[in-house]
Amino acid sequence: MRTRLGLCGVAPYTGKGCTEPLWQTVTPAGVDFPQLVGTIKTDVLIIGAGFTGLSAAMMLRQQGVEATILEAQEPGAGASGRNSGLVIPTLTRPDPDDIIRNYGASGERFVALLRDCADGLFEIASTFGLDRQAEQSGWLQPAHTPGRMVLIERRAAQWRKWGARVEVLDRGQTRHAIGSEMWFGGLLNNSGGIVNPLALVRAMAKATSDAGGRIYAQTPALSLDREADCWHVTTTRGEVRAKSLIVATNAYTDAISKTLLPDVAREIVPVTSWLAATEPLPETVRRSILPTRLAMSDTRGDLHFARYDADHRLISGGAVVNPVDRPSRLKLLISSRLERMWPQTRGLKIEFVWNGRIGMTPDRFPRFHSIGPNAFAWAGCNGRAVALSIAVGRELAKASIGVPLEKIALPFSSPAPLLAQTFIRWVSPLALLHYRRIDAKEYERSS
Numbered sequence: 001m002r003t004r005l006g007l008c009g010v011a012p013y014t015g016k017g018c019t020e021p022l023w024q025t026v027t028p029a030g031v032d033f034p035q036l037v038g039t040i041k042t043d044v045l046i047i048g049a050g051f052t053g054l055s056a057a058m059m060l061r062q063q064g065v066e067a068t069i070l071e072a073q074e075p076g077a078g079a080s081g082r083n084s085g086l087v088i089p090t091l092t093r094p095d096p097d098d099i100i101r102n103y104g105a106s107g108e109r110f111v112a113l114l115r116d117c118a119d120g121l122f123e124i125a126s127t128f129g130l131d132r133q134a135e136q137s138g139w140l141q142p143a144h145t146p147g148r149m150v151l152i153e154r155r156a157a158q159w160r161k162w163g164a165r166v167e168v169l170d171r172g173q174t175r176h177a178i179g180s181e182m183w184f185g186g187l188l189n190n191s192g193g194i195v196n197p198l199a200l201v202r203a204m205a206k207a208t209s210d211a212g213g214r215i216y217a218q219t220p221a222l223s224l225d226r227e228a229d230c231w232h233v234t235t236t237r238g239e240v241r242a243k244s245l246i247v248a249t250n251a252y253t254d255a256i257s258k259t260l261l262p263d264v265a266r267e268i269v270p271v272t273s274w275l276a277a278t279e280p281l282p283e284t285v286r287r288s289i290l291p292t293r294l295a296m297s298d299t300r301g302d303l304h305f306a307r308y309d310a311d312h313r314l315i316s317g318g319a320v321v322n323p324v325d326r327p328s329r330l331k332l333l334i335s336s337r338l339e340r341m342w343p344q345t346r347g348l349k350i351e352f353v354w355n356g357r358i359g360m361t362p363d364r365f366p367r368f369h370s371i372g373p374n375a376f377a378w379a380g381c382n383g384r385a386v387a388l389s390i391a392v393g394r395e396l397a398k399a400s401i402g403v404p405l406e407k408i409a410l411p412f413s414s415p416a417p418l419l420a421q422t423f424i425r426w427v428s429p430l431a432l433l434h435y436r437r438i439d440a441k442e443y444e445r446s447s
């Protein structure tokens with residue numbers, strides 16, 4: 001029996017008041033992949049069919065390498081099919097200078113990868129004809145205080161050095177771009193934009209399978225061992241032996257099997273991020289809000305962000321601290337936030353409320369690992385890896401077929417599980433209160 005994406009059990013919360021992710025409703029059904037039954041061999045085994053795993057498989061098939069994906073549920077069941085689809089070619093932090101200071105030559109390669117990752121995503125989407133579902137309309141990061149414009153200027157200068165298509169908007173230009181007085185200027189990255197992530201996942205899964213890649217759905221990898229000269233993975237009804245391995249389970253690494261890669265699972269803190277989508281906006285209102293349909297997410301710790309889907313629904317979201325009736329609280333939070341940003345949204349109905357897991361790292365930098373002979377993994381998307389994970393998948397694919405790590409555009413490190421990760425995980429929702437206090441203080445100081 002197929003598990004429905006919105007009721008998948010891997011999501012942190014699917015209770016009363018939650019809907020399926022918007023994308024599940026507006027996206028045509030994907031290919032129905034079989035479950036693995038029996039024993040198979042493959043060159044490269046990939047665990048997880050999100051952007052990372054699918055992009056790796058597509059790359060491997062282009063090179064004529066045998067690639068097999070095991071997915072616990074169905075492609076896109078993790079973050080890739082349930083995110084907000086803001087295509088952002090930067091990390092929250094650090095910026096390029098710090099990345100290079102920390103990681104040297106591999107940091108330089110990584111900065112170039114980041115710079116180009118949004119272009120890469122839109123190129124793929126365009127080959128699939130997803131034009132209505134993927135718009136390279138730009139990503140704007142508006143500053144919530146005048147002080148934050150210093151950060152914006154610095155960030156823009158660093159990215160310009162790297163040839164990124166960025167510009168700094170003043171307050172008037174930002175007001176015009178967003179249709180709101182709330183911000184003081186901003187950084188526009190013209191290579192960013194918006195995507196229906198599930199449409200892209202499903203197109204990538206079909207392309208992988210059309211190119212001869214094997215995808216098994218409803219097939220959780222339960223254990224992982226090194227056996228003589230190959231990797232041995234067991235599933236509920238089968239097993240796989242592979243020369244190389246890519247673990248592309250990201251924030252969901254311990255959601256299905258606690259023993260799959262415990263050290264990688266424990267170096268991130270999975271947090272629940274909530275999304276909401278309104279009913280489609282009337283034409284008159286729509287023209288006054290994000291008129292060029294760009295993606296926006298601001299400089300607050302308690303991020304304010306928004307984008308349209310193809311049918312002009314506004315999508316936004318956030319986190320809720322109080323665990324009681326989270327979907328209703330989220331609806332109230334987002335309605336009043338949207339109304340503060342755009343008073344003309346008052347009374348708009350919120351039709352979808354859903355959530356997913358984001359893997360946070362303390363320094364907001366993702367972690368890339370070689371986990372054994374010809375075996376690779378990454379984690380720590382920090383909510384900024386729709387485009388990045390596609391680029392990372394390609395790099396992991398190259399590494400899995402023997403390209404030397406010095407040529408891979410990822411700074412590799414050893415897994416470093418967080419001390420007291422269980423406790424941090426438990427108290428992590430409270431961090432939001434801290435971010436809100438800092439945001440408010442910064443605002444008071446500047447006004």
Ligand SMILES: Cc1cc2nc3c(=O)[nH]c(=O)nc-3n(C[C@H](O)[C@H](O)[C@H](O)COP(=O)(O)OP(=O)(O)OC[C@H]3O[C@@H](n4cnc5c(N)ncnc54)[C@H](O)[C@@H]3O)c2cc1C
Binds near residue numbers: 052075086248275382
């Ligand atoms: C609510 C939300 C909003 C976000 N918004 C944005 C955004 O606007 N912009 C942005 O850049 N980033 C955003 N992100 C982050 C982005 O979605 C992720 O970085 C990206 O999708 C990660 O892709 P992935 O393929 O690495 O992991 P995932 O898509 O999470 O894929 C992991 C897969 O592994 C599978 N799996 C887990 N365990 C096993 C197992 N044992 N066996 C087999 N399969 C297994 C899961 O079912 C899942 O399908 C958001 C994330 C969330 C949750």
